[in-house]
Amino acid sequence: MGWEVFTQLSRSGVKTGFLDLDQIALIPGGGTHGLRARNLAAMWPNFRSSGTRCLVLAGFVDTVDEVREYTELLPDASWTLCRLRVGAGELKERFLARGWFAPELADEAVAGAMALDSSGLTDICVDTDGLAVPEVARLVIEQVGSRPDAAPALTSGSVDPVATAVSAAAPAAVLWFSGATAVGKSTVGYEVFRQVARAGVPVAYLDLKQIGTVRPAADDDPEYHRLKARNLAALWAGYREDGARYLIVSGDADRDDTVSRYADLLPGATLTVCRLHAGPATLAERVAQRGRGGGPVVPGDEIRGLSHGALQRIAERAAHDAEALERAGAGELRVTTDDRPVQDVVGQVLAHIGGWLEVDGT
Structure with a gap:
């Protein structure tokens, strides 16, 4: 979904970047939020100097403390956290369709997703049940654009x-x-x-x-x-x-x-x-x-x-x-x-x- 949001924004003329957070923590034992957050912060000036106005991130966070690990290192960014949700039946079906996870982990994934329903962790939440990827991306962009505190752009600043x-x-x-x-x-x-x-x-x-x-x-x-x-x-x-x-x-x-x-x-x-x-x-x-x-x-x-x-x-x-x-x-x-x-x-x-x-x- 992150890639589709990136695609739609860039096609509309907004200079947009995309980053999958898993891709910046590929080191043995390094799959932590701390490492991802530090690496993201190190890349941030480079995206800004390239003229990027919006950076779309794909990744998971489960708690406020995990979110804070990222936001505290990028205080000049305007953050919007978007949670994608889906019903338990379809989530389990998608999980098993990937084929490389142990089937018994599907129930754990469903339980974790249900717990997030009452967490209030994110700024917006979009239900993906029965919707095609482009349609969900359009709904995400509409909701992000309607946020009153959404920043219109990232400024380059005086970054070397x-x-x-x-x-x-x-x-x-x-x-x-x-x-x-x-x-x-x-x-x-x-x-x-x-x-x-x-x-x-x-x-x-x-x-x-x-x-x-x-x-x-x-x-x-x-x-x-x-x-x-x-x-x-x-x-x-x-x-x-x-x-x-x-x-x-x-x-x-x-x-x-x-x-x-x-x-x-x-x-x-x-x-x-x-x-x-x-x-x-x-x-x-x-x-x-x-x-x-x-x-x-x-x-x-x-x-x-x-x-x-x-x-x-x-x-x-x-x-x-x-x-x-x-x-x-x-x-x-x-x-x-x-x-x-x-x-x-x-x-x-x-x-x-x-x-x-x-x-x-x-």
């Missing part, structure tokens, strides 16, 4: 986002997964993160697409690499405070100047770009699969639900990009993903970064 983002603490190593659309950057990168974390290595993970989403796009930076680089540096400083020493990133790195823009804000980092490669047939198959709803569910996957013709055009562009990267010899490490299960690809990557797994004797 680079100084705010850059930390003196530098990572020992950054591993960046790049490649064409649908080659598997996020899937492989996140699985490498999971396995490295399970080995006891103090590591964090970031998907660049999830930390720099603002629309309408800026003419001088249509991919928002400037914003993403600043937010990457800001988040890394937060992860460093929480003990992380290594960072895994997934995102586009199509040119050397793109990579250097990020590296410049991570002083002292050893940055290795791992380019994943796949042929046209594989990319077309994966694009089609995502169009049908396959693969991991991430906010803003705009391939899902597209027509056959649109998916074909995306696949053709991905194949063109993959070939261009191949000709350029992009990346220090090249790994093919054609006809290979994810674990096989991950195993090859781990063989190249085996030194990480020996940190602190683990």
Whole structure:
């Protein structure tokens, strides 16, 4: 729902950003409101300097104290908390449809949702029973706009986002997964993160697409690499405070100047770009699969639900990009993903970064 609200606001001409709070706490044991709040506060000046007028956040809070962890760190923001609710039957059905939760947890989810009905925690509440996503988003926007204390805009102020983002603490190593659309950057990168974390290595993970989403796009930076680089540096400083020493990133790195823009804000980092490669047939198959709803569910996957013709055009562009990267010899490490299960690809990557797994004797 957060993504749909973001989409509708930006289409109306309001420069809007989107952030899923889960995406800024991907570190072993780091899924706390305190970490999310600190990381959000570190990114806030960067969104403001990009001209963002409204930032849509998706995440959960259950108590006033949890809300306060965020609001106290952003006293210049005008906050609106919107709770989406649904009846017990439909909530349980949605929960089980996700498929990756234990069924017995569904009843706990329903009980927690019912408790929120009497909490009075949020500013507005929108019932989603029987409504399509775009319709609910429209109701949310209408209710937010009708609040008498709703602020019309975020002002840029006199913020130096680079100084705010850059930390003196530098990572020992950054591993960046790049490649064409649908080659598997996020899937492989996140699985490498999971396995490295399970080995006891103090590591964090970031998907660049999830930390720099603002629309309408800026003419001088249509991919928002400037914003993403600043937010990457800001988040890394937060992860460093929480003990992380290594960072895994997934995102586009199509040119050397793109990579250097990020590296410049991570002083002292050893940055290795791992380019994943796949042929046209594989990319077309994966694009089609995502169009049908396959693969991991991430906010803003705009391939899902597209027509056959649109998916074909995306696949053709991905194949063109993959070939261009191949000709350029992009990346220090090249790994093919054609006809290979994810674990096989991950195993090859781990063989190249085996030194990480020996940190602190683990």
